[in-house]
Amino acid sequence: MRVALAALLSHWRRSPLQLAMLLLGLALATALWSGVQAINAEARASYAEAAATLGQDRLARITAQGPIPQETYVDLRRAGWRVSPVIEGRVRIDERRSLRLIGIEPLTLPAPAQQVEFGEGDALLPFLTAPGLIFAAPETLARMEGADLPPLREAQGIPPGTGLIDIGQAQRLLRMEGLVSHLLLDPDAPRPGELPEGLRLVPPDSESDVARLTDSFHLNLTAFGLLSFAVGLFIVHSAIGLAFEQRRPMFRTLRALGVTARTLTGLLLAELVLFALLAGVAGLALGYLVAALLLPDVAATLRGLYGAEVPGTLAFRPGWAAAGLGIALLGTLVSASQSLWRVAHLPLLAPAQPRAWAVASERALLRQAAAAAGLLILAGALLLWGRGVVAAFVLLAALLLGAALLLPVLLAGVLRLAQRAARGPIAQWFWADTRQQLPGLSLALMALLLALAANIGVGTMVSSFRLTFTGWLDQRLAFELYLSAPDQVTADRIADWLEPRAEAVLPIVRAETEVLGQPAQLYGMADHATYRENWPLLAEEPGVWDRLAGGDWALVNEQLARRERLAPGDPIRLPGWEGRIAAIYSDYGNPSAQVILGIDRFFALHPEAERRRYGIRVAPARAEALAEELRAAFDLPDETLIDQASLKGFSLQVFERTFAVTAALNVLTLGVAGLAMFASLMVLSGMRLPQLAPVWAMGLTKARLARLEMLRTLLLASGTLVAALPLGLALAWVLLAVVNVQAFGWRLPMHVFPLDWLTLGALALGAAALAAAVPVRRLARLRPADLLRVFANER
Amino acid sequence: MNARHHAARGRFALAAALAGLFLIPGAPPTAAQGFAGLGATAEGFAVPERGAGLAFPRDHGPHPDYRIEWWYLTSVLTGEDGRDYGIQWTLFRSALAPREGAGWDSPQLWLGHAALTTPDRHFAAERYGRGGIGQAGVVAEPFEAWIDDWRMTGTAPPGADPLSALELSAAGEGFGYALRLAAQGPLVPQGEQGYSVKSAAGQASWYYSQPFYEVEGQLEIEGETIAVTGQAWLDREWSSQPLAADQTGWDWFSLMFDDGARLMGFRLRDGGAGYTSATWIEPDGRPTPMPPGALRVTPLRVAEVAGREIPVDWRLELPARDLDVTVEAMNDAAWMGTSVPYWEGPITISGSHSGRGYLEMTGY
Structure with missing residues (x-):
């Protein structure tokens, strides 16, 4: 053995x-x-x-619409509720950095939520008393280097980008004095009755919203x-x-x-x-x-x-x-x-x-064609009746695999036609020999087809998305300057100061809400030409802006509309408000649901919402000067005022990074396909001597043979490329119109970029030529003796 | 499993941290600190001064410039079922800094202990709270001490001492009580007009008591309600460093005799003979502070409780008053397994005098 x-x-x-x-x-x-x-x-x-932070995967919480007053916490404690307050928010450090703060009250924190070891009191003391102490993961610590924050201390088990801090210090840093975000309920303690009006018990949740969204x-x-x-x-x-x-x-x-x-x-x-x-x-x-x-x-x-x-x-x-x-x-x-x-x-x-693999039998090809047809029919059925992200991906897989299986069938057909049309013995031998080789190369060609189609498809999707996104940003970011004041008082003073100096100063206000059982963001929109002229709407009722300003109509984003199958005119209900949908707008910022109400109605529902953010309209030429004056007049840090161009740049940067991974994987896949081609050609070249030797013996030079070999490879690659184009476009369409809708909730128009295909085509042919180069060179350098030996050897 | 383990560890770590913080601020954890850090130095905090005296109702309220303070009520009760019961209601204050602040900025922390003891059961519960936000605190007049839903509320008419009538309630897992207390005698300052010396080196605290409450109300034990009557004793004490550094714990007795007299006595243990102190209180409330060492305490029986050797029966001798009694724990297992653990339970008195009382033992 x-x-x-x-x-x-x-x-x-x-x-x-x-x-x-x-x-x-x-x-x-x-x-x-x-x-x-x-x-x-x-x-x-x-x-x-x-999700496990503060044991939230195991602890029930008490929440309200918006923040809970601290007195409510004390009242609940004094009524026997074993609750512990938590405040959450994000502090901006500078233009690049921010830190999510979770403020806790360590004395009442239920056991499952305790994740920091305070040691023998030597950490609890500075934790509780000013300036406080922030516990964070080592990575976060490094990222917060030099930030203007209370002292940081390393702790394990805290999610990245998050700092754990005493609730009192957190309220100060987040400017939420007297408020808490929610209350954690001690699981071991009995509940002394019903919760007061306006509070809601949320059962523990093992999966975070983030996990679902992503x-x-x-x-x-x-x-x-x-x-x-x-x-x-x-x-x-x-x-x-x-x-x-x-x-x-x-x-x-x-x-x-x-x-x-x-x-x-x-x-x-x-x-x-x-x-x-x-x-x-x-x-x-x-x-x-x-x-x-x-x-x-x-x-x-x-x-x-x-x-x-x-x-x-x-x-x-x-x-x-x-x-x-x-x-x-x-x-x-x-x-x-x-x-x-x-x-x-x-x-x-x-x-x-x-043997140079099995000769392609008619029957094998027919079987393959039948399998391909079956897969393509499955893809069609999924397209018509499939729901959900998984169905969308199965559709993609069926489409790609079906097309790949179909490729050798199509190529065989084309080659047969070519052979029939060929004149002269060399041409006829060339086509016949190519057909003979097809089964051996078909797997590599299928790999190439998939890689090329993926490249075209994903490329088209990303480029279409980028084009749509850029256009959308142009519409959506209609203000020349965006202000985010450090606090309410400053914000009010700035708004007064701006009134005579800018064309318009419109507040940008938001609150957390709930629509059809899912968390959503609620925005208040002022009635202004900036929105009327620019806000990107996909479908609308007539007179949408007047309806919105009236307060009984809302705008919803595309994600929400698609998920819940909402259309303009449909009724919609928010906590404390009921009305109808005036329009659906496109929104590529994130996949979560969004609703817009007229600003008066918004403040009626959420009087506590802060007016710290403003959009400023001013003649574009004046924008920079106004920003300078504003900064000087109020001694504002740079990050409180952002101009349109920077904001667009930042948004595009996020977009590009989103697809950087896709692009990287795309290139890698293409590289792998090239290798597959190379491997197959190497396989064949070694076995083809018996077929080549007679042709050589009949007078075809080695150089000619090598050229023909190269030509054959390029022809097959071109055929694959031609087949990849429609497949790639189909893939792009599925990605844009099916996968994106299911995964993110938005549908994007498709744009084609033929120039990209040319580049890709050149690249693919280059890769094929490169893959063929080694075997072809080997052929060209064969010694006549090697070819002669074919006849001498026993077969 | 892992998470649970982690949580358990977290709880323990926090309890240890709180215990340390509650009672050992700033001290290195390795130093021999004595029970609950009461031997820590008084850096920055106020220190009791002999002769300053007490003033009421002001001193019923908190003294934020002192490090520690408590409102400590124990009661021996008899149920309509004829059985004996004991309850404890305690609110501790611990200051991280000698000041009061608004909101979360307050450095005052609060700790509540409640317990109910029967001859064969012992229930205990604990609550933590932050000062400054209203979750826990004490107001002198009208008197109220509270943490969460546990309350000690003054119900005295205007003009009377705010502590002379109280409503008391607390509940924990498996138990609860709601009691009305009426004082039958005056407030009793301990030591020299409330200046209570705690060691030969002169450590002291402010200390007064109301040992003359008659009590009635209800207990609740695992859903069953029992009407009870009995007597109660309230201790008020505040200090910043009441124990000497070498003192490791105490044995504290409050004895309520059938003839109406009361005796408060304690022994502070150190490496040697310890330091004993006592106050004899006549039925009309007149206190007689006894000189150090006048009270002799001798353990008679040791029981194993919570893995420790605890002396649960004692012989107490006060020759100046012809006192020679045996006190016996009503329930050996009256262990307070709280973040700072100790033994606290009702006792019965026999010998030259008879009656009932409470025993607290720390540092075992």
């Missing part, structure tokens, strides 16, 4: 390139998959940690990881297929020498497992690297899009490593199953000559 194993392994020593290809393919596939998984795991872990984002990443993995497996399949084909004679000899089919299969299996583990470990290392490189961008995206805090550094999770190795093993076995089956059923006396 050991001899047999040694014989089997000797093959790899003779073809190190093949071994490298196999390991590389597997490692890359594992790397992309596990990299994405690592990012998801890190993000999910931090959501779970955030689900679709992570599903997105997972889908990409899976696609990369699938493409990577094409390489593995090619390399294993080649190795098995080339070892056919060896298998026959071994069998003839008495090695049973079972032993042989077992040995091959062991060999594969060994490779899978080796490549899996390398892939994990690579995946960890990929994840570590991408994570800062992902973290920035999640922060910008969802307000979710994810650390920018990666933790190593053993479960993740095990899963990565598992998927490498599984992938290898799936890729090798066909080859293994063949070895197990190898007829002992059949010719052991490697």
